[in-house]
Amino acid sequence: MTQSILSHVYENGLVLVAEPMMSLESAAFSFLIPAGCSQEPPHRAGLAAFTCEMALRGAGKRDSHQFISDLENLGVERGESVSVNHTSFGGATMSKNLWPALEIFADLLRRPHLPADQLEAGRAVVLQELRSIEDEPAQKVMLELRRRQYPDPWGRSSHGELAALRSIQSDAIRDFHARTYAPNGTILGVAGRIDWPRLKDEVGRLFGDWKPNPTSVHDGEQKLSRREHLAHESNQTQIGIAYASVPYRDPDYYQASAAVNVLSGGMSSRLFTEVREKRGLCYTVYATHHTLRDRASVLCYAGTSAERAQETLDVMLAELVRLAAGVEQQELDRLKARIKSALIMQQESSSSRSSSIARDWFHLGRARTLAEVGKLVDELTRKSINAYLAEHPPRDFTVVTLGSQPLEVPVGIS
Amino acid sequence: MTQSILSHVYENGLVLVAEPMMSLESAAFSFLIPAGCSQEPPHRAGLAAFTCEMALRGAGKRDSHQFISDLENLGVERGESVSVNHTSFGGATMSKNLWPALEIFADLLRRPHLPADQLEAGRAVVLQELRSIEDEPAQKVMLELRRRQYPDPWGRSSHGELAALRSIQSDAIRDFHARTYAPNGTILGVAGRIDWPRLKDEVGRLFGDWKPNPTSVHDGEQKLSRREHLAHESNQTQIGIAYASVPYRDPDYYQASAAVNVLSGGMSSRLFTEVREKRGLCYTVYATHHTLRDRASVLCYAGTSAERAQETLDVMLAELVRLAAGVEQQELDRLKARIKSALIMQQESSSSRSSSIARDWFHLGRARTLAEVGKLVDELTRKSINAYLAEHPPRDFTVVTLGSQPLEVPVGIS
Numbered sequence: 001m002t003q004s005i006l007s008h009v010y011e012n013g014l015v016l017v018a019e020p021m022m023s024l025e026s027a028a029f030s031f032l033i034p035a036g037c038s039q040e041p042p043h044r045a046g047l048a049a050f051t052c053e054m055a056l057r058g059a060g061k062r063d064s065h066q067f068i069s070d071l072e073n074l075g076v077e078r079g080e081s082v083s084v085n086h087t088s089f090g091g092a093t094m095s096k097n098l099w100p101a102l103e104i105f106a107d108l109l110r111r112p113h114l115p116a117d118q119l120e121a122g123r124a125v126v127l128q129e130l131r132s133i134e135d136e137p138a139q140k141v142m143l144e145l146r147r148r149q150y151p152d153p154w155g156r157s158s159h160g161e162l163a164a165l166r167s168i169q170s171d172a173i174r175d176f177h178a179r180t181y182a183p184n185g186t187i188l189g190v191a192g193r194i195d196w197p198r199l200k201d202e203v204g205r206l207f208g209d210w211k212p213n214p215t216s217v218h219d220g221e222q223k224l225s226r227r228e229h230l231a232h233e234s235n236q237t238q239i240g241i242a243y244a245s246v247p248y249r250d251p252d253y254y255q256a257s258a259a260v261n262v263l264s265g266g267m268s269s270r271l272f273t274e275v276r277e278k279r280g281l282c283y284t285v286y287a288t289h290h291t292l293r294d295r296a297s298v299l300c301y302a303g304t305s306a307e308r309a310q311e312t313l314d315v316m317l318a319e320l321v322r323l324a325a326g327v328e329q330q331e332l333d334r335l336k337a338r339i340k341s342a343l344i345m346q347q348e349s350s351s352s353r354s355s356s357i358a359r360d361w362f363h364l365g366r367a368r369t370l371a372e373v374g375k376l377v378d379e380l381t382r383k384s385i386n387a388y389l390a391e392h393p394p395r396d397f398t399v400v401t402l403g404s405q406p407l408e409v410p411v412g413i414s
Numbered sequence: 415m416t417q418s419i420l421s422h423v424y425e426n427g428l429v430l431v432a433e434p435m436m437s438l439e440s441a442a443f444s445f446l447i448p449a450g451c452s453q454e455p456p457h458r459a460g461l462a463a464f465t466c467e468m469a470l471r472g473a474g475k476r477d478s479h480q481f482i483s484d485l486e487n488l489g490v491e492r493g494e495s496v497s498v499n500h501t502s503f504g505g506a507t508m509s510k511n512l513w514p515a516l517e518i519f520a521d522l523l524r525r526p527h528l529p530a531d532q533l534e535a536g537r538a539v540v541l542q543e544l545r546s547i548e549d550e551p552a553q554k555v556m557l558e559l560r561r562r563q564y565p566d567p568w569g570r571s572s573h574g575e576l577a578a579l580r581s582i583q584s585d586a587i588r589d590f591h592a593r594t595y596a597p598n599g600t601i602l603g604v605a606g607r608i609d610w611p612r613l614k615d616e617v618g619r620l621f622g623d624w625k626p627n628p629t630s631v632h633d634g635e636q637k638l639s640r641r642e643h644l645a646h647e648s649n650q651t652q653i654g655i656a657y658a659s660v661p662y663r664d665p666d667y668y669q670a671s672a673a674v675n676v677l678s679g680g681m682s683s684r685l686f687t688e689v690r691e692k693r694g695l696c697y698t699v700y701a702t703h704h705t706l707r708d709r710a711s712v713l714c715y716a717g718t719s720a721e722r723a724q725e726t727l728d729v730m731l732a733e734l735v736r737l738a739a740g741v742e743q744q745e746l747d748r749l750k751a752r753i754k755s756a757l758i759m760q761q762e763s764s765s766s767r768s769s770s771i772a773r774d775w776f777h778l779g780r781a782r783t784l785a786e787v788g789k790l791v792d793e794l795t796r797k798s799i800n801a802y803l804a805e806h807p808p809r810d811f812t813v814v815t816l817g818s819q820p821l822e823v824p825v826g827i828s
Binding site for chain 2: 023024025026056057064065068069071072073074075076077092093094097118120121122123124125126127128129131132134135136137138233234235236266267268276277278279280281282283284303304305308330333334337338340341342344345347348349350351
């Protein structure tokens with residue numbers, strides 16, 4: 001399958017990046033808006049998520065009900081999420097419905113009503129979401145891990161904080177929207193059955209006169225302890241471990257990512273084998289490469305019974321430390337086969353491609369074809385991965401646990 | 415896109431059903447094995463899941479390590495699950511790797527080692543999974559709801575029970591495998607870039623001499639109360655509600671399913687609008703049509719704060735009761751648009767199609783093309799849906815709650 005990626009940068013800074021997939025009948029789109037929770041002012045934790053919730057309650061000439069109704073009549077499967085850097089809005093539908101769908105999203109992004117009379121209903125929804133995390137220990141431990149692994153604002157949880165969510169009023173939401181929903185920094189990825197010249201024109205017509213805004217975020221410091229135990233009455237213990245890695249834009253990214261894949265990609269991976277298969281310490285264990293633009297981490301998780309939690313932590317840390325000694329050729333062969341196969345399957349999904357090319361642009365200022373990614377994976381060698389690991393051995397671990405008893409980080413582990 | 419579905423029934427009862435999707439490069443397969451938890455003998459709750467866990471630990475000429483390693487070298491993305499009726503094994507890979515992948519799965523199904531020296535590690539894994547549900551109240555309430563909605567064995571949880579999992583020995587696992595992993599009742603769905611004549615031959619070669627077994631399941635009675643509160647210290651309350659519906663094979667299925675879609679399909683649906691958007695009672699609320707072969711239910715869920723739980727239950731039940739009065743034309747138009755768009759997107763996924771056609775065969779003894787499903791959806795009318803609802807008004811609710819305080823089912827709700 002030949003792949004080509006087309007892009008256009010409008011005068012106001014908006015980026016359009018597109019991948020025609022003409023064997024499909026669907027088209028998918030993904031807006032990355034520079035309205036992530038890193039943009040929230042002090043004492044407003046959760047403002048990005050609250051604004052996103054309100055933006056869906058009517059826009060342009062449509063009230064809340066008409067807005068949703070028109071989108072559903074177009075058969076749009078939509079979803080939105082808030083991360084540190086972005087508020088994302090995505091959708092997929094039959095390609096012929098792409099144009100009216102983009103028209104509705106232009107209203108959503110540029111002309112939302114943010115209706116004051118729905119503020120309390122919206123607040124109740126974001127409060128319910130925040131509280132539901134209290135009931136999900138696995139999610140809670142990983143949010144706390146990120147908060148302690150990155151300097152503020154990069155470790156923030158998009159769910160926000162109770163006191164802040166309770167105090168936010170309509171003016172704060174309007175201000176946040178006016179400041180952060182802007183064409184500069186916004187990336188629109190589109191993939192599927194698309195007509196590129198028409199797409200470029202339509203997006204220009206819908207977004208060309210959107211005024212850019214100045215934006216900036218300043219790094220803070222990580223002032224929290226990197227060892228934390230959250231007390232929680234349960235017979236289960238949740239374990240989160242993090243260590244620094246290189247971001248997606250780094251020339252060494254594929255080496256770093258391959259090493260994580262040896263730890264945790266598939267059933268033959270080291271964590272799965274040592275923690276789950278051999279010792280039966282838990283049902284779920286994983287490590288994942290988490291990347292921001294200028295920094296990145298490996299985040300590891302296991303959920304286990306209280307009585308086996310210490311052993312689980314010990315085995316996980318031992319595997320992380322052992323990774324520095326390098327990977328085997330067989331491990332590299334298996335991960336190449338897994339990744340190549342996964343790339344083929346990605347190439348068959350318009351939703352997957354529209355969000356991937358938008359994310360690529362954010363990190364790299366361009367998008368990679370899957371053929372290009374395949375070539376980078378082909379070029380991986382045991383030597384290059386092991387050289388990377390020798391220079392960047394996993395260490396300086398952030399460790400967060402949640403359960404009835406704290407655990408000991410073994411002597412000799414920094 | 416033209417679609418054709420091909421099928422072959424081998425002499426031993428094994429069904430092969432396939433959908434060529436020649437615009438793709440992948441091929442996906444889905445085995446439904448009649449080894450669901452409804453087949454578990456008394457005091458062996460969890461045996462199906464334990465057997466599934468052990469079946470992946472080596473088969474044929476490959477030990478545990480080689481088995482996983484060879485599958486991963488073929489780039490197979492796999493997954494398995496246990497339901498009431500089936501243990502399912504699925505995989506997707508590049509189409510050229512389909513043949514060796516099926517060869518490995520033939521070993522897994524017919525010649526697993528079920529190694530005694532890995533029994534304790536396997537037991538620890540299934541025990542960990544069972545315990546992790548204790549920490550996931552949303553899942554726990556829905557498992558309890560099903561247990562109280564269906565007569566045994568149809569309401570069973572595949573996760574099993576603690577005492578049973580602790581007592582199971584290798585002989586029980588070997589017996590369960592010998593009795594339930596059999597060609598009669600097994601359905602293999604394959605979709606993607608496939609060569610049908612070769613597929614039929616290869617599957618015949620790999621499975622043609624597999625000996626059939628007699629199997630049967632007897633319905634029990636539902637002896638548990640249909641109102642239950644599970645005490646759990648939390649500021650959140652989980653609510654599950656169920657009522658009877660018609661199964662997939664029933665001529666009225668699309669009417670029943672459309673009505674559920676009006677309740678809970680998309681952001682304009684009644685539950686989403688009334689419970690989440692207008693009142694902000696919760697972040698997640700849904701109703702879903704759950705079908706077995708000969709019986710079915712609508713299962714509803716909401717997770718909310720303790721102080722708003724009673725209001726949430728009241729509003730949900732009121733919406734369920736109100737459904738009997740019928741649906742609006744606008745609601746029907748929107749759901750048709752949503753479903754038609756979703757069908758287009760399903761047609762682009764080999765994994766989705768391979769499991770759908772296998773499930774179709776289980777329920778209907780044949781598989782529907784997506785064009786046929788589209789036609790059935792087109793033929794839905796407000797009149798036919800409302801006639802169905804008048805005859806089958808939602809009632810006789812099973813209600814399970816989990817939280818610090820029990821709730822009251824309103825007077826007049828049966």
